[in-house]
Amino acid sequence: MHSLILATATRLIAALMLVFSVFMLLRGHNDPGGGFIGGLIAVTAFALYAKSRGVDEARRALTVHPTNLAVAGLGCALIAGVLGLVRGQPFLTGQWITIGGDGHGHGGLALSSILLFDVGVYLVVVGSVLGVIFAMEEEI
Amino acid sequence: MTDLLLIAPILVSFATAVAAYLARRSRARTRAIGLAGSAVLLAIAVVLLAEVWRLGPIAMQASAWPAPFGITIVADLFSAIMVLIAAIIGFAVTIYSLGDIEPDLEAAGYYGLYHVLIAGVCGAFLTGDLFNLYVWFEVMLMASFGLLVLGGSPAQIDGGIKYVSINLISTVMFLIAVAILYGLTGTLNMADLSVAVAEVEDDGLLTVVAILFVIGFGIKSAVFPLFFWLPASYHTPPVAVSAIFAALLTKVGVYALIRMFTLIFTHDVGFTHGLLLAIAGVTMVTGVLGAAAQNQVRSILSFHIVSQIGYMVMGLALFTPLGMVGSVFYLVHHIIVKANLFLVSGVMNRLAGSFQLGEIGGLWRFKPLVALLFMIPAFSLAGMPPLSGFWAKFVLIRASLSLDTGAGYLIAATALVVGLLTLFSMTKIWGEAFWKPHPAGDHGVAPRLTAGRSALLLAPIIGLAGLTLAIGLYAEPFYQVSLAAAEQLLSNEAYVAAVIGDGAVLAAAGSGR
Numbered sequence: 001m002h003s004l005i006l007a008t009a010t011r012l013i014a015a016l017m018l019v020f021s022v023f024m025l026l027r028g029h030n031d032p033g034g035g036f037i038g039g040l041i042a043v044t045a046f047a048l049y050a051k052s053r054g055v056d057e058a059r060r061a062l063t064v065h066p067t068n069l070a071v072a073g074l075g076c077a078l079i080a081g082v083l084g085l086v087r088g089q090p091f092l093t094g095q096w097i098t099i100g101g102d103g104h105g106h107g108g109l110a111l112s113s114i115l116l117f118d119v120g121v122y123l124v125v126v127g128s129v130l131g132v133i134f135a136m137e138e139e140i
Numbered sequence: 141m142t143d144l145l146l147i148a149p150i151l152v153s154f155a156t157a158v159a160a161y162l163a164r165r166s167r168a169r170t171r172a173i174g175l176a177g178s179a180v181l182l183a184i185a186v187v188l189l190a191e192v193w194r195l196g197p198i199a200m201q202a203s204a205w206p207a208p209f210g211i212t213i214v215a216d217l218f219s220a221i222m223v224l225i226a227a228i229i230g231f232a233v234t235i236y237s238l239g240d241i242e243p244d245l246e247a248a249g250y251y252g253l254y255h256v257l258i259a260g261v262c263g264a265f266l267t268g269d270l271f272n273l274y275v276w277f278e279v280m281l282m283a284s285f286g287l288l289v290l291g292g293s294p295a296q297i298d299g300g301i302k303y304v305s306i307n308l309i310s311t312v313m314f315l316i317a318v319a320i321l322y323g324l325t326g327t328l329n330m331a332d333l334s335v336a337v338a339e340v341e342d343d344g345l346l347t348v349v350a351i352l353f354v355i356g357f358g359i360k361s362a363v364f365p366l367f368f369w370l371p372a373s374y375h376t377p378p379v380a381v382s383a384i385f386a387a388l389l390t391k392v393g394v395y396a397l398i399r400m401f402t403l404i405f406t407h408d409v410g411f412t413h414g415l416l417l418a419i420a421g422v423t424m425v426t427g428v429l430g431a432a433a434q435n436q437v438r439s440i441l442s443f444h445i446v447s448q449i450g451y452m453v454m455g456l457a458l459f460t461p462l463g464m465v466g467s468v469f470y471l472v473h474h475i476i477v478k479a480n481l482f483l484v485s486g487v488m489n490r491l492a493g494s495f496q497l498g499e500i501g502g503l504w505r506f507k508p509l510v511a512l513l514f515m516i517p518a519f520s521l522a523g524m525p526p527l528s529g530f531w532a533k534f535v536l537i538r539a540s541l542s543l544d545t546g547a548g549y550l551i552a553a554t555a556l557v558v559g560l561l562t563l564f565s566m567t568k569i570w571g572e573a574f575w576k577p578h579p580a581g582d583h584g585v586a587p588r589l590t591a592g593r594s595a596l597l598l599a600p601i602i603g604l605a606g607l608t609l610a611i612g613l614y615a616e617p618f619y620q621v622s623l624a625a626a627e628q629l630l631s632n633e634a635y636v637a638a639v640i641g642d643g644a645v646l647a648a649a650g651s652g653r
Contacts (some may be wrong), residue, residue, distance in 0.1 A: 067249060071161040074256075078154055084203065091147040091213075092203035128282055135289070 003052065010052040017045035025122050026115075035118035039125025047133050048128075055137045066131035073123025080117035092117070143200040145191060146213045146266060148184045149223055152177060153259030156421050157215035160251040167246055171238055174251035178234040179228070181258065185220075185227035192220040193621075197628065197638035199268060207640045208329030212268035215310050217625035218468060222265040222395055225472050227609070229387045229479050230258045236483050237380040239589075239596030245378065253290065257283035257384065264392045265375035268372070268639050270318055270328040273396065277314070277360070281307050284389060287381045288373065288615040299373035306369040317352035324349070324383040331639035332401045334632060343407055350412050354419075357400070361393025363453060364423040367446045371430065374445075375438035375495070379486030382438060386445055387479035391471055394452045398467060401456055402629045409459055414547075417457035424450030431565045437485045437495045437573070440565055444521065447558060448474050451536055454551060458539050466536035466627035469618065473520070473528040473611060479518040480604040484510065484544050487597055488573055492585055497569065502578035504586040511574045513598070516605040518570065520612065522563035528611035531619070533559055 021041035028034020050058035062069075094114045102107020114132030156177025163169040192198060197216035201207055215223070234254070241250050260280035267273050281304065289300040312363035323347065324326055325336040362370040370390070374382050395505050397416075407411055427447025434440045452474065455467030485495065487510055492500035496557070504511045524529040533555060578584025589597070611618050628634060 067161070071158055071252065074154060075158045078151070078158065082151070085144065085147075090143050090200055090202060090204045091151070094203060131284070135292075 005092055007052045010048050011095045014045040014049050017041055017048075021045065021122075025118060028118055035121030037046045038118075039122040040127050041128070042122070042134070043129045046130055050134065050137055055134050059134060062130065066134060068127070069123050070127025070131065073120045073125075073127060075120070076123065077117050077120030080113040080120060083116075142191060142198045145184070145188055146198065146215055147202070148229070149181055149188070149262040149266065150259050151257045152181050152184060153262060156180075157252045157255040157259065160255065161249055164247060164249060164252075167243060170246060170251050173551055175234055175238065177251075177255055177338045178231040178258075182227040182231045185224040188215060189220040192217055192541050193624075194221070197635045199638040202346065204324055207268070208327045208332035211272045212329055212331070212639050213266050214268035214331070214635070214639050215266055216628045216638075217263045217621070218395075218398070218629055221468065221472065221621065221625055222391075223262050225475050226258065226261050226388055227382065227472070228264065229475055232604055233380050233384045233387075233479065233483070235600045236383070236486075236597055239593045240380045240486060241378055242291075248290055248513070250287070250290060253283050253286040254384070257287065257388075261388050261392055265395060268330050270321070270330055270333065273316055274311070274318060277311060277392070278570075279486075280389065280392065281311070284385060287385075287513065288377050290377070290381070292378075296376045299376040302369050303373040306359060306366075310356050310366075311354055313359070314356035317349050317356060320345070320349050329639065330399070330403055331632075331636040334636055335640075337404055337407060338589075340407075346405070347408055347411060350401075350408075351415075352413070353400050353405070354397070354412075356418070357393045357396045358392075360395060361390045361449050361453075362446050363419050364426050364446075367423070367427070367449075370446060371434075371439055371442040374442040375436060379438075379482060379489070383479045383482035383486070386441065386482050387475045390445055390449055391452075394449060394471065395466075397453065398456050398464075398629065401459075402464070403632050403635070404540070413457045413459045416453055417547060417551060419552045420450045420454035420457050422450075423447065423453065424554055428558045428561040428565070432561065432568075435497045437488065437497065437569060438482065440569060441481050441485060444562065445478060446564065447562065448478070451533070451555065452559070454555065455536050455539065458536075458543065459549075460539055460543070461623075461626055461630060462535060462539035462542065464629050465622045466532065466539050468622040468625045468629075469535055470532040472618065472622070473532040473608075476604050476607050476611075477517040477520045480601055480608070481514075481521065483597070483601050483604070484514045484517065487594075488514070488599065490589060490597075492573065492578060493580075495644070497572035499579060500584070501576040502574075502585045504574035504579075509598075513601050513605055514570070514574070516608055518566040519563075520608045522566050523559045524563070526612045528608045528615070530612065531615045535619070610632045 021038045024041060025035055025038035028038065030113045046058050046062060049061060081092045083095045085091055087095065093114050096110060096112045099111065156173060160173045163173055187390060192215050197214060199212055199214035202213060204209040257280060260276050260283055262569050263276035263279065264273055267276060285300055285304050288303060289296050318328065322481035324340050325333060327333055327336050337346060359366045374385060401412065424447050427443050427450060431440045431447065452467050452470050455463040455470060487505060488500065489495050491507055491510065492503055494500050514525065520529040523529040523533040537552045537555055540548045
């Protein structure tokens, strides 16, 4: 299927969706949202791209093979989980470090294993769902 | 230490999956990682069962969120038994895969998907949280879809689409039921739920939720009338894949049914478990009749999964201690036997050249060892003494007779007749594939395998057949463990106490449960 309207609109919409997916991913850091829903939004963007431009174009736009993404994500999530174990706490217990700030929890950049876990989930969702979608689209 | 032990089966499987994928450029290394992962999992599962046997139910709270707010990982005896049996099958089928799976599938990530599937199965057995159970079902679904279509022949894609669509319906049912249950009780922790459902006033709505769970898990476990996806998809993938599916996937559904209907939905046993009993009876009969009409080895075996699921649900539906023993024992026996039959069917195909009964024969004359290895699981499946299936059926029928009701006698009679019909199907395979001469003459049966490869194929079959014999000849210890597991299932104070502490149990006792 080729539609000029869809193809043109996709350029804009897909880019917006990708930005929004990263926003959702980071927002889940402290508020509802996070890797899963962010990943699904990114998948929607690429699925739309594949619909309007063909799977080959979409694969090229993704640059990385979907399976690689999924496995990388699984690795991130595993590492985030094991970090707690290393410090003698239960599996998946959140570990935090703050870069900068005044040392009393104000300001600075707070990084956590939770964020790493969410990034992992994001990558797993993007990789696995896109893998299925691309495979099916090529089959049809 | 128990914290680590509880999460270890899931961690090891995921780590193996990632490692196998990272090493995908070297065939030898992926195979070694796949095998090592399965072996480590087996060792962990043994230790886990020993710990649970010693300590009673044990639990951990993931990321240190206290129950019922966080995700609880919990193992009682039933969970630990299921993890161990999954690990045994996982190990056996991994060895078989080394000889069975073609190099291009190995390169496409077979061992990675395989271990993600095992992780999903172990996670489902170990989780103490209903929504988390849903997540594990999804993990299994993704991995099993990948395995099902690996290789990508049109028949596989066809079976895969059917499999995924029907499973998505099941998942949606499950999710709706979870949502309503959360609305009713405000919790999704299973131990907490077992306390909280006692305070739900609307018993009717609770029964509706219970039925939604029956439908959701019923599709997963392939009970009547929701089993059609199973025979439609299990005969297409590589033999190792269909063996691991046949052994574990439907049984996770049965596990979930047993867990839900012993721990949570015991408010109206007359109706819910009565319905389960009816489902069990019809499932047994339709499965075995479906099998009688098939002429392809793996299709026959697939229909027999359906019929055997009926027996496991039957033990749950009887809801007596002996019935639960029967269910647990039957699960263990069936997983071993069914995996083994699928593995043997693969060897038969490689030797005689087809899965179609009409196109093969002569295996008894040329390959008596394979014939013997088929005979053990096949007759165990049919319930011939002294094999494991005999004891499993014996306990179940004894349990239903001791009910001393019309329904009890009816289900016992059904179970016996279905056993006889199972024997008919097995003798059909026996007569066609083993006794009858090969249609292509004496050259029909040819060793199409190198010695190393056939050792990899036969070793797990011999091991599993040995287990079947061991359970049959030394049934007592297995019976005792099943008995202890059944007691924990029926009086779940220890389970609840392990998850949320003793206070909640006292409160539950105070509210008249």
